[in-house]
Amino acid sequence: MKSKPQMLLFAAALTALSACSSSPYGPTNKVYKKQTKSLANTIRETPVNPAGQSFVGTVNFGLRKPNYVIIHHTAQNSTEQTLKTFTMPKTQVSAHYVIGRDGVVYQMLNDYLRAWHGGAARWGNLTDINSSSIGIELDNNGFEPFAQPQINSLLTVLDTLKRKHNIPAANFIGHSDIAPGRKVDPNITFPWKLLAEKGFGLWPDAGLSDSIPANFNDVEALRIIGYDIKNPVNAVKSFQLHFIQKEITGILNEEEKKVLFNLYKKYL
Ligand SMILES: [Zn+2]
Structure with missing residues (x-):
């Protein structure tokens, strides 16, 4: 037979369990709070002058601001799966937003x-x-088109971030742009043109007829846009995935060179 204190303990455990089922991320939210507190304490510490001399705190400062937005696809089957991945310490991966x-x-x-x-x-x-x-991170299996409600929400988030942090249009890019040869997200169906029309990212002009100067160096143009050209074929593939969205060949045809020439002038 259970004694009274044990019964009480059992009831408390039941309450805790039901709280868990209504919010499965209660425990990891607690970890989040603890970690932010520890970071806040680091910021509050008086800095150690590298020259070992005096500290005189200025009164004029603010928080550092993000200046880029990197768009990903999760390559997972559900949002739930991604939330789980980002709340397990062993994965060592995370994002600010999942849509x-x-x-x-x-x-x-x-x-x-x-x-x-x-x-x-x-x-x-x-x-x-x-x-x-x-x-x-956009919930997407890596190959499917992006759902309209998802893109609508993304545009809302981007609009807020752009205003709040004063992020330049050119600084809205994809994971594949910053990691050629390693990453291919967001996939080829991602509506980069629509985003650029709304002020998030740049896009080449339509109906390009200008001839390309004889001394135009396409690898140099990719570098000026921002691509890592250590492996030029991979840089071309990332460029094609974002700005051409047809075939990913790693080799630029004449039409694609015109797009690159037009685009790189926007980054100069
Ligand atoms: Zn990614």
């Missing part, structure tokens, strides 16, 4: 904190992309 096929937006991290979404990446001379970017 479901149904358009539901999950924010997973404060914009001012560093998510782990870029991996080994480069854009121009920028190598620590995670420190200066917001990562957005």
Whole structure:
């Protein structure tokens, strides 16, 4: 027979269980809070002057701001699966936002904190992309078209981020752009042209007829746009995935060279 204190304990356990079932991320939300508190404490510490001399705190400062947005597809089968992946310490991956096929937006991290979404990446001379970017993951199996409600929600999030952090249009790019040869997200069906029309990313002009100068160097143009040209074929593939969206051959045909020539002038 159970004693009274045991009964009480049992009731408390039941309550905790039901709380868990209504919010499966209660425990990881607690971990999030604890980690943000620890980071806040790091910021509050008086800095150690590298020269070992005095500290005089200025009164004029703010938080560092993200200046890029990197768009991904999850290559998973459900939003739930991605939320799980991003709340397990062993995966060491995360993003600021996850957007479901149904358009539901999950924010997973404060914009001012560093998510782990870029991996080994480069854009121009920028190598620590995670420190200066917001990562957005779109629930998608990697091959399917992106659902309309999902794109609508993405546009809303992008609009907020662009205004809040004053992010330049050219700085809305894809994971494949910053990791040629390693990443292919978001997939070839992603509506980059629509995004550019709304002010998120750049897009070549229509009906290109200008002839390309004889001294035009396509690899150099890719580098100026931002691509890592260590492996030029991979850089061309990433360019084709984002700006051509037809065949990914790794070799530019005449039409594609015209697109590149037109586009690179926008990045000069
Ligand atoms: Zn990615």
